[in-house]
Amino acid sequence: MNKMISILACAIVAFFTACTDAKSENVGGATTEPNNYARDDSMDSVAVWRNACDSVLNGLTGSQGRNMDSAGTINPSTSSSMTSYNFTTAQERFYEENGCFVSIYESESGVRYLPSRSDGSFVMTSLVYLDEEIVLRLLNNSYWSGACDSDLENFRAECERENGVFRDYKDGKGCSQNQKIEAACAVHISEETLYGNLEKEAVRYRENCISYSSGDSSESPCSITCRIDADMESHCDTTCNE
Numbered sequence: 001m002n003k004m005i006s007i008l009a010c011a012i013v014a015f016f017t018a019c020t021d022a023k024s025e026n027v028g029g030a031t032t033e034p035n036n037y038a039r040d041d042s043m044d045s046v047a048v049w050r051n052a053c054d055s056v057l058n059g060l061t062g063s064q065g066r067n068m069d070s071a072g073t074i075n076p077s078t079s080s081s082m083t084s085y086n087f088t089t090a091q092e093r094f095y096e097e098n099g100c101f102v103s104i105y106e107s108e109s110g111v112r113y114l115p116s117r118s119d120g121s122f123v124m125t126s127l128v129y130l131d132e133e134i135v136l137r138l139l140n141n142s143y144w145s146g147a148c149d150s151d152l153e154n155f156r157a158e159c160e161r162e163n164g165v166f167r168d169y170k171d172g173k174g175c176s177q178n179q180k181i182e183a184a185c186a187v188h189i190s191e192e193t194l195y196g197n198l199e200k201e202a203v204r205y206r207e208n209c210i211s212y213s214s215g216d217s218s219e220s221p222c223s224i225t226c227r228i229d230a231d232m233e234s235h236c237d238t239t240c241n242e
Contacts, residue, residue, distance in 0.1 A: 098116055137159075
C-alpha cells in the first residue's frame with residue numbers, strides 16, 4: 001500500500017514538473033522569438049524606408065503639385081525648380097510676424113516657410129508621406145550675399161543629424177555658379193498622425209522665424225516684403241537699393 005502511494009506521489013510530481021517546464025519553454029519562446037523577429041524586421045524596415053526616400057527624392061520632376069502614378073503611389077513634383085513646390089489648396093496661417101510666414105496645407109500634407117531674411121529669397125517646404133513614414137524637406141534659396149555655402153552645409157549637417165537622406169540637385173555647384181540652393185532632405189516622421197507631423201514642422205519653422213527676426217541684423221542692399229492675398233496665396237516682393 002505504501003509502495004503504491006509512493007508511486008502515485010512520484011507520478012504527480014513528475015506531471016507538474018513537466019507542465020512547469022513546458023510553460024517555461026513556451027514563455028521563453030514567446031519573448032525571444034518576437035524580439036529576434038522585431039530586430040530582423042527593423043533592419044528590413046530601415047532598408048525599405050531608405051529605398052522609399054530615394055524614390056521620393058528621385059521623383060522630383062519639375063511640374064506643378066503632386067501627381068499619382070498608375071500604382072496609386074503619390075509622388076512629389078515641383079514647379080520652376082527641382083525643390084520649388086506649388087500648393088494649390090487653402091492654407092492655415094500658422095505664424096505671421098515681422099514679414100515671416102509659416103502656413104500649413106493639410107489637404108496637401110505640407111507646410112510652407114517664408115522667412116524674412118535680408119540676404120536673399122528663401123522658401124522652404126515640408127511634405128509629409130505618412131504611409132512611407134517620411135517628412136520631405138525642400139530648400140529653394142537664392143542669394144545676393146555670401147551665406148549660400150554655409151546654409152547648404154547647415155542643411156546637410158542637420159539632415160545627417162536626423163539620420164536623413166540628403167540630396168543636392170545642384171551637385172555642389174549651385175552656390176558657386178548662381179548663388180542658388182536646390183536641396184532636399186528626407187527624414188523619418190516623428191508623430192503618428194498627419195497633422196501632428198505638420199504641426200511639428202510648422203513649430204520648427206516658427207522658431208526659425210523668431211530666431212532670424214531677433215538675431216539677423218546684417219546689412220543688405222535688398223529687402224523682401226511678403227503678403228497674403230484674398231485667395232490666401234503668399235506673394236513676396238524684393239526691393240534693392242541703388
